[in-house]
Amino acid sequence: MSETRLTKTVVDRLVPREKEYFAWCGKLAGFGVRVWPNGKKVFIVQYRTGGRGTPTRRKALGTYGVVTTDQARKSAEDYLASAHLGNDLVGAERKARSEMTVSQLCDEYLEHGVGLKKASTIKTDVGRIDGHIRPLLGKKKIGAVTRQDIERFLNDIAKGKTARDKPTGKKGRSIIKGGKGTATRTVRLLGGIFTYAVNQGYLETNPRTGVKLFKDGAKERFLSEDELARLSTALEEAETIGLPWTFRETAEAKHRPTSEKQREILSPHVTGAIRLLLLTGCRLREILHLRWNEVDFERGLLLLPDSKTGRKTVFLSDAALDVLQNLPRVGRYVIAGSNPDQPRADLKRPWQRIANHAELENVRLHDLRHTFASIGAAQGMSLQMIGALLGHKSPETTSRYAHLTEDPLRRGLNQIGQAINVSKTRDQDRP
Structure with missing residues (x-):
């Protein structure tokens, strides 16, 4: 054991490794810090209950x-x-804590175990805890939860046992969805909660370990060249001549638009936001919450103080810079809404109108981010470069685009084959 005292400076210098490890204090035996591969550092105390051979x-x-x-x-x-x-x-x-219920563990986790999570993620966690975990496992003692219980929990959510849709007030509704995707994400959260319990010493093992989850149903929709061309045309029409209204022939005359109002011109901030989503690969909130003082025109950067993955620098192409330079400045937000002092809430309605006019089927705004990545892959960019442009922290997140890099690789492979040219000549090609 090192003779070095465990201090703030020493802990700061500890770097993550491929596997977790312990660093012990050389002055206070039994006091140390556990360093996880993701960089998280947790202080620990360790001792034996008696002499050699007794439990640790x-x-x-x-x-x-x-x-x-x-x-x-x-x-x-x-x-x-x-x-x-x-x-x-x-x-x-440990004995006392093992008697606590899953619901009580969730309460403690939300109070002490989410310090590194974003507010939006915590809100999602609360929804899954209240919607699924408490109803199915809340009353069970954490020491009595088994892997079989977690497997049953997974299947119950997948079958819709916790799904509901009921009024919660004069205008509100409580909608809880089931399905395999919801089940998988909720079990991952539950596993994290039990990991917290293990780290706190309440349990020896995590009952979530070994539970096989459903495959992630995340779907990537990429726009084709033809769809991109139609989208470009629709955006141009939306901000110039306007998009035509569609209405029901059976609608009452007073509710039908007059000939002067049968087209709607959309705000340049709406069309600009959609272009920026496609040209930067940013997430929707990153663009809607973007302030002018976060745009560095000189260096061609967006300097985002906060995003899903923390502080983020976005590199801007000339096309993206051109969009930004041509946007009218109204208030501090780049994408101005009805209130210049508040970020625009969403783009659902205008996007639906534009997508319908461009004849784009089943295309979400988030699919523009996927399209940005797919075009990068088609141009021969590496997964590492695509991940950096998208702001991914983990290579695993970018790996979903791995199959898209096959086209440039195959083109290169064919070029090599043509250059070598040692293939057998076909009979019909012989003189």
């Missing part, structure tokens, strides 16, 4: 960044001093 107790003291090194050291000293007197505080806590 280990307890998580808190995540670095939420808990300071000095706070963790003080907690470790208390546990180790008690163990020296023959007490097993961790064992007693």
Whole structure:
């Protein structure tokens, strides 16, 4: 064991490795930090309940960044001093905690285990906890939950056991969806909650381990060259002559548009937002919440202070810069809405009108991001480059586009074959 005292400076210098590892304090035996491959660092205390051969107790003291090194050291000293007197505080806590219900564990997780998550992600977690986890497993003791329980939980959600659609007030509705996708994502969350319990020393193992999930049903829709051409035409018409209204022939005369109003010209901010989504590969909120002071025209960058993956720099093509330079400046947001002091909420209605006019079937705004990636792959970009442009943190996220890189590879392969040209001449080609 190193003689180095575990300090803030020492913890800061610990770098993640391929597998998790422990760094121990050289001055306080039993006090250390656990470093995970994703960079997360958790303080721990470890001791034996008696002499050699007796069970080892280990307890998580808190995540670095939420808990300071000095706070963790003080907690470790208390546990180790008690163990020296023959007490097993961790064992007693573990026994008491194993009696807590899944619902109580969820409450604790939402209070102490989501410190590194974004507010929008926490909101989604709360929906899945209240909609699926509490109704099916909430009353069960966490120490009694087995892998079989998790498998049954997965299948119950997939079959729609927790699905519902009912009024919650004068105008609101509570809609909880089932299905395989929802089941898979909820079990992943539940596994994370049980991982928190293991890290806190409440459980020895995670009951989610070994449970096979349904395949992720995420669908990537890419626009073809013909569809891109139709979209370009529809955007140009939307901001110039306007899009034609469609209405029901049976509608009352007073509710039907007059000849002067049978076309609607859309705001340049709407068409500009759609062009930016396609030209940057950004997510919808990244464009709708974009402020003018985050646009660096000189260097051709968007400097986003926050995104799904944290701070993010977006590189801009000349085409994207041209779109930005031609947008009218109304307030601090690039994509102005009805209130210049607030970001636009969405683009659902105008996008649907544009998509219908361009005859695009089953195309979501998010599919413009997929199209950006697919065009990059078709141009011969590597997955690493595509991931960097999209702002992916994990190579696994970009791997969904791996099959798209086959075309440039095959073109290159054919070029090599033509250059080598050692294939057997066909009979019909012989003189």
